[in-house]
Amino acid sequence: MSKVKVEKIKRPEKIGLPFMLDFYPLQDEKYTRISQFFKNLKDGHLTTTKCEKCKEVLWPPRIICPHCHTEDLKWIDLGTEGEVHAFTEITLGAPLGFVEDTPFCTGIVQIGGLLISARIDDVRYEDLKIGDKVRLKIVELPDQRVFFRFSKSKNE
Amino acid sequence: MNQVAIVAGGEAKAGRRAASWRELVQEAGKALFEDVNNLAPKDVDSLFVGAAQPERFAFQSYVAPLVAEHLGIIPRKVIARTELACVSGQAAIRYAWNCVASGMSDIAVAIGVEKMYQPDMAEAQTTMTCVLDREWDGINCFSAPPIFAVTAQRHMYEFGTTQEQMALVSVKNHHYSSLNPIAHLRKEVTIEDVLKSPVVAPPLHLFDCCPMTDGSAGIILVRAEEAKKYTDTPMHLIGSGQCAIGNAVNNLASLTDWVPLRRAAEEAWRTAKISKDDVDIAEVHDCFTISEIMEYEGLGFCEKGRGGKFIEDGEPYIGGKVAVNPSGGIMGCGHPLGATSIYHTFELLKQFRGDVDQGRYVKGAEIGIQHSLSGAANQHSILVCSREPR
Ligand SMILES: [Zn+2]
Numbered sequence: 001m002s003k004v005k006v007e008k009i010k011r012p013e014k015i016g017l018p019f020m021l022d023f024y025p026l027q028d029e030k031y032t033r034i035s036q037f038f039k040n041l042k043d044g045h046l047t048t049t050k051c052e053k054c055k056e057v058l059w060p061p062r063i064i065c066p067h068c069h070t071e072d073l074k075w076i077d078l079g080t081e082g083e084v085h086a087f088t089e090i091t092l093g094a095p096l097g098f099v100e101d102t103p104f105c106t107g108i109v110q111i112g113g114l115l116i117s118a119r120i121d122d123v124r125y126e127d128l129k130i131g132d133k134v135r136l137k138i139v140e141l142p143d144q145r146v147f148f149r150f151s152k153s154k155n156e
Numbered sequence: 157m158n159q160v161a162i163v164a165g166g167e168a169k170a171g172r173r174a175a176s177w178r179e180l181v182q183e184a185g186k187a188l189f190e191d192v193n194n195l196a197p198k199d200v201d202s203l204f205v206g207a208a209q210p211e212r213f214a215f216q217s218y219v220a221p222l223v224a225e226h227l228g229i230i231p232r233k234v235i236a237r238t239e240l241a242c243v244s245g246q247a248a249i250r251y252a253w254n255c256v257a258s259g260m261s262d263i264a265v266a267i268g269v270e271k272m273y274q275p276d277m278a279e280a281q282t283t284m285t286c287v288l289d290r291e292w293d294g295i296n297c298f299s300a301p302p303i304f305a306v307t308a309q310r311h312m313y314e315f316g317t318t319q320e321q322m323a324l325v326s327v328k329n330h331h332y333s334s335l336n337p338i339a340h341l342r343k344e345v346t347i348e349d350v351l352k353s354p355v356v357a358p359p360l361h362l363f364d365c366c367p368m369t370d371g372s373a374g375i376i377l378v379r380a381e382e383a384k385k386y387t388d389t390p391m392h393l394i395g396s397g398q399c400a401i402g403n404a405v406n407n408l409a410s411l412t413d414w415v416p417l418r419r420a421a422e423e424a425w426r427t428a429k430i431s432k433d434d435v436d437i438a439e440v441h442d443c444f445t446i447s448e449i450m451e452y453e454g455l456g457f458c459e460k461g462r463g464g465k466f467i468e469d470g471e472p473y474i475g476g477k478v479a480v481n482p483s484g485g486i487m488g489c490g491h492p493l494g495a496t497s498i499y500h501t502f503e504l505l506k507q508f509r510g511d512v513d514q515g516r517y518v519k520g521a522e523i524g525i526q527h528s529l530s531g532a533a534n535q536h537s538i539l540v541c542s543r544e545p546r
Contacts, residue, residue, distance in 0.1 A: 090357065119297070
C-alpha cells in the first residue's frame with residue numbers, strides 16, 4: 001500500500017480569554033435590565049433591589065420579586081461597611097483570569113441584612129477573622145466594566 | 157404505580173484514566189450488559205445519561221444519542237441527558253425510575269459519565285466555577301472548595317468541630333477505598349497525612365477534598381415483578397426524597413444546617429416507610445470531609461453539631477451505628493460528576509449481593525441509601541434501596 005505524507009498546518013498559537021469564559025457579566029443597558037446596578041457602582045454605591053410590595057430586600061438584584069412576582073422594585077443603597085461572616089483564601093485552583101491574583105481572600109460579607117459573597121482585598125488569611133469590619137471597594141476592568149469587593153478596614 | 161427494581165450495574169475503573177469521555181461510557185456499558193441475564197441493548201426502550209458538564213469537559217453537547225449509538229441502544233420511549241451538577245447521575249436514575257413506575261417504559265438504563273482530568277487544570281477549574289451563580293458567586297471564585305471551606309469554617313466556629321475530626325472522615329473513607337478495586341485512590345491515609353497535605357482552601361487540605369476523577373457507571377431498571385427474569389439478586393427502589401432551597405450564597409437556608417437535606421431525608425423515610433435507624437448502609441456525598449460530618453447530622457444519625465464526635469466515636473464505621481461510605485465514598489472512589497450517584501447506587505447492589513471485599517462488607521444489610529448533593533449544598537437527593545421487596 002502507498003503511504004501518504006503528513007502535512008503541517010497552522011493554527012493561532014494563543015487565544016485571548018474567550019467571552020464565554022469571562023466571569024464578569026455584560027453591564028450595559030443593551031445587554032441587561034439591571035444596568036442601573038453597575039451605574040450605581042460606577043458612582044460609588046453598592047445597591048440592590050427592594051420589593052415595594054412585600055418589602056423584601058433581594059440579592060442578587062432582580063427585575064421581578066421572586067416572592068410576589070411584582071416588577072415594582074426600587075434601588076436601595078447597602079452602605080459601605082460590612083462584617084466578615086466567613087472566608088477562605090484562593091491559592092490553588094483559581095479559574096482562568098484569576099490565577100494571576102493568587103493568593104487572595106474571598107468570603108461572605110454581612111451588609112445591609114444580606115450575606116453576599118465577595119473578594120476581600122488587602123489582607124492574608126491568617127490576619128482575618130470572623131466578625132472583622134470590612135469596607136466597600138469598587139474595581140474597574142480595562143474595558144470599563146466594574147465590580148465590587150471589600151477591603152480590610154485600616155482604621156480599626 | 158409499578159414497583160421498580162435495579163437488576164444490573166456496570167462501571168469503568170475510576171481514576172485519572174487514559175481514556176476519552178466516550179471510551180469511559182463504552183467501558184461501563186459493556187460491563188453493564190455483562191452483568192444481566194436475558195437482556196441485550198436492543199431490549200432497552202429508555203435511556204437517561206447523567207452528564208454534568210460535557211460541553212466544557214469534552215466539548216460535546218447532545219450526549220444522550222451519542223451514548224445510545226455507542227452502546228447499541230435504540231430508545232423508543234424516552235431519551236434524555238440529565239444535568240444537576242454533582243447529582244446528574246441520581247437525576248438520571250430518578251427519571252428512569254419514574255418512567256418504569258408509570259408504565260411509560262419497560263426497561264430503562266441510567267448511565268452517568270464525566271471526563272474531568274484535563275491537561276490544563278485552570279480550565280477545568282473555570283468549568284466548575286460556573287456551577288454556583290456565575291455572575292454573583294462564581295465571579296468571587298466560589299467553586300466547590302471555597303464554598304465548603306467557609307462551611308467548614310462556620311461549623312468549626314459554631315460547634316467547635318476540629319480539623320482532626322474532619323480528617324477522620326478522610327482516614328475512614330481512604331481505608332475503605334483501599335479495599336475497593338474500582339476506586340481512584342487506593343492508599344490509606346493517617347490524620348497526620350491529611351493535616352500535612354497542601355492547603356487547597358483553608359481550612360480544607362488536599363486530603364479533605366475528593367479528587368478530580370474520570371469515570372462512568374450505569375444501572376438497568378425494570379418492573380420489580382419481572383426482576384428475577386434478569387438476575388437472582390435484584391435491588392428494590394423503595395423511597396426517595398429531594399429538596400432544593402435557594403441558589404445564590406445569600407439565599408441558602410443556612411451555611412451550617414443543611415435544611416434541604418433534612419427535608420429530603422424526612423421525605424425519604426416517609427415514602428420508604430422506614431426510620432433513620434433502619435438504615436444499614438449510607439453511601440453519602442463526601443465531596444469534602446465537612447460534608448460527611450454535616451450529613452451525619454442532617455440525616456439524623458446524630459444531633460446537630462455532634463458530627464465530629466460521631467466519627468470520633470467510630471459510629472460511621474462498619475459495626476458502628478451505621479456503615480457510612482463502605483465503598484470509600486467520593487473521597488476515595490473519586491467524583492466523576494455525572495457518574496458518581498450511579499457508582500454508589502451500584503455499590504449498594506454489590507453490598508446486597510455480598511460481592512465486595514470482606515474488609516468492607518456490611519453483612520446482613522437490608523436497607524441502603526444513596527445520597528448526593530449539588531451546588532452550594534442547596535440541593536440534596538436521597539434514594540432508599542432494599543434487598544427484599546417491601
Ligand atoms: Zn415581593
